[in-house]
Amino acid sequence: MKDDFGYAPDSVRDAIAVDGLVYHYPDGNEALRSISFKVKEGESVALMGPNGAGKTTLFLHINGLLTGSSGKVEIFGNTINGKKSLREIRRKVGVVFQNPDDQLFCPTVYDDVAFGPLNYSFSPEEIDQRVYDALNSVGLSGFEERISHHLSFGEKKRVSLATILTMKPEIILLDEPSSNLDPRARRKIIELIKILEATKVIATHDLEMALELCERGIIMDDGRIVADGKIRDILQNKALLEDHGLEVPYSLSCSNSAVK
Amino acid sequence: MVTLDYIDKYSGIDSIIHRRDPRATIIAFTLFILCIMFTRPESFLAFALYGAFIFVLILLSKIPIIYIIRRATVIVPFVLLIAIFIPFLKKGESSEEINIAYEGVMVFWNVVAKSLLSILCMILLMSSIRFPSFLKALEELRIPKLIVMILSFTYRYIFVIRDEFQRMIRAKESRSPGIKRWFNIKMLANMVGVLFIKSYERGEAVYLAMCSRGFDGTMRTMQNNRFAKSDLYFLLTFVTTLTSIRIIGSL
Numbered sequence A: 001m002k003d004d005f006g007y008a009p010d011s012v013r014d015a016i017a018v019d020g021l022v023y024h025y026p027d028g029n030e031a032l033r034s035i036s037f038k039v040k041e042g043e044s045v046a047l048m049g050p051n052g053a054g055k056t057t058l059f060l061h062i063n064g065l066l067t068g069s070s071g072k073v074e075i076f077g078n079t080i081n082g083k084k085s086l087r088e089i090r091r092k093v094g095v096v097f098q099n100p101d102d103q104l105f106c107p108t109v110y111d112d113v114a115f116g117p118l119n120y121s122f123s124p125e126e127i128d129q130r131v132y133d134a135l136n137s138v139g140l141s142g143f144e145e146r147i148s149h150h151l152s153f154g155e156k157k158r159v160s161l162a163t164i165l166t167m168k169p170e171i172i173l174l175d176e177p178s179s180n181l182d183p184r185a186r187r188k189i190i191e192l193i194k195i196l197e198a199t200k201v202i203a204t205h206d207l208e209m210a211l212e213l214c215e216r217g218i219i220m221d222d223g224r225i226v227a228d229g230k231i232r233d234i235l236q237n238k239a240l241l242e243d244h245g246l247e248v249p250y251s252l253s254c255s256n257s258a259v260k
Numbered sequence B: 001m002v003t004l005d006y007i008d009k010y011s012g013i014d015s016i017i018h019r020r021d022p023r024a025t026i027i028a029f030t031l032f033i034l035c036i037m038f039t040r041p042e043s044f045l046a047f048a049l050y051g052a053f054i055f056v057l058i059l060l061s062k063i064p065i066i067y068i069i070r071r072a073t074v075i076v077p078f079v080l081l082i083a084i085f086i087p088f089l090k091k092g093e094s095s096e097e098i099n100i101a102y103e104g105v106m107v108f109w110n111v112v113a114k115s116l117l118s119i120l121c122m123i124l125l126m127s128s129i130r131f132p133s134f135l136k137a138l139e140e141l142r143i144p145k146l147i148v149m150i151l152s153f154t155y156r157y158i159f160v161i162r163d164e165f166q167r168m169i170r171a172k173e174s175r176s177p178g179i180k181r182w183f184n185i186k187m188l189a190n191m192v193g194v195l196f197i198k199s200y201e202r203g204e205a206v207y208l209a210m211c212s213r214g215f216d217g218t219m220r221t222m223q224n225n226r227f228a229k230s231d232l233y234f235l236l237t238f239v240t241t242l243t244s245i246r247i248i249g250s251l
Helices: A055-062 A082-092 A109-119 A124-137 A153-165 A183-194 A207-213 A231-236 A238-243 A250-259 B022-037 B044-061 B065-083 B097-127 B131-140 B145-175 B181-211 B229-249
Strands: A014-024 A030-040 A044-048 A070-075 A093-096 A171-175 A199-204 A216-221 A224-230
Touching: A014 A055, A014 A199, A030 A055, A030 A070, A030 A199, A030 A224, A044 A207, A055 A070, A055 A093, A055 A171, A055 A199, A082 A093, A093 A153, A109 A124, A109 A153, A124 A153, A153 A183, A183 A207, A199 A207, A207 A231, A207 A250, A216 A231, A216 A238, A224 A231, A224 A238, A231 A238, A231 A250, B022 B044, B022 B097, B022 B131, B022 B229, B044 B097, B044 B229, B065 B097, B131 B145, B145 B181
Parallel strands: A044 A199, A044 A216, A093 A171, A171 A199
Antiparallel strands: A014 A030, A014 A070, A216 A224
């Protein structure tokens, strides 16, 4: 697949390179059928597609949590294989899972946010500083001693993001960051994602958000990549979107009819 | 239904008990419970003094006594239910009837008094420490990490699972108005099954989330409780009181 879609020039190195990735579920169903794509460093890519298209499964591969039956995944040119490379890759690639109750498994917010850095044996001062910075950057300073299950859903989502930010990852994978949020909480999380300085891949059905945050879009359906291009081109392609369980975002359909 | 949210409801108060390092409180109350366990059932005075000591501790902790009693009433029926059968199961060495009855009653008293006092101790302990600090203290006391982790996950997810179950109950009841609960045991069994599978899958999801943040099987945590001099004094006073009670009781 060519990578002349994004805005990043060719000289920028590839953050993620997936080539011919195939994955079968334990029951034999094919979840990923030969996926190939590349993401340049610093790009923001929206990964769109209907439920069950394989977006989350793909994420788990990029983080080395699953390994495909064939094909390969490279992070900054390093193939994922062996325990040592896994450790390094998981530090570089952070995944924010869709359900914050899966992501936040410690009694207090501090423990959760510190969990990643603790696994990489930073000094206690460094960990304290990282936790403080991460909570500060998601606007939740002073939440350290709060108990996770007493937080609102929006706060849980933001703490989930903070648990990844403490690792200072170079690639952030976000699985449905805006799902189930009220407009204010959604706006807040969009603004937070917007200013993150990392390569971002966002799996979402929230096409308005995809349009706002990403310059490039990939559509997945039934374990395949069916489209890859500039986000505006993709989101204006009514036939393509409707073929794959999506629809043209309201903002684009309005401006289109206005032009016509 | 017992409100699980408040297992450590009064842990936020500021009192002489709450200010202690969690480790000191845990050690003190463990000693207390052991002391109660190893007191001979005939020393009624000692039990009375234990009761008085707990009462003083409750007053010191500023936790409303009503709350402690209400919590205790949740557990006490279970103890009574078990204890009530003991006199009948216990075989007296003597064959004289009156003797058997006396022995049985003594055993019953022994179980009830000791468990009641221990329950009060546990309630006081759990409501004077924030649960997360309790876990951290256990870890610092060299309790195996696996056990602490199990407790920690239980604490984190019991509410999530309860909420899930309540949603299921609500969804069920909205579709079966007026049906008495008793007739729905089969439905209930199905729901418990679904809940089990959901929890199992959640376990997998949580494990993935842990791995994605570099988890490799060893749980690492920060140690930040500080054992102060006042904690040592607290422990010493505690031990002295317990010892004197035992001495007075065995006179």
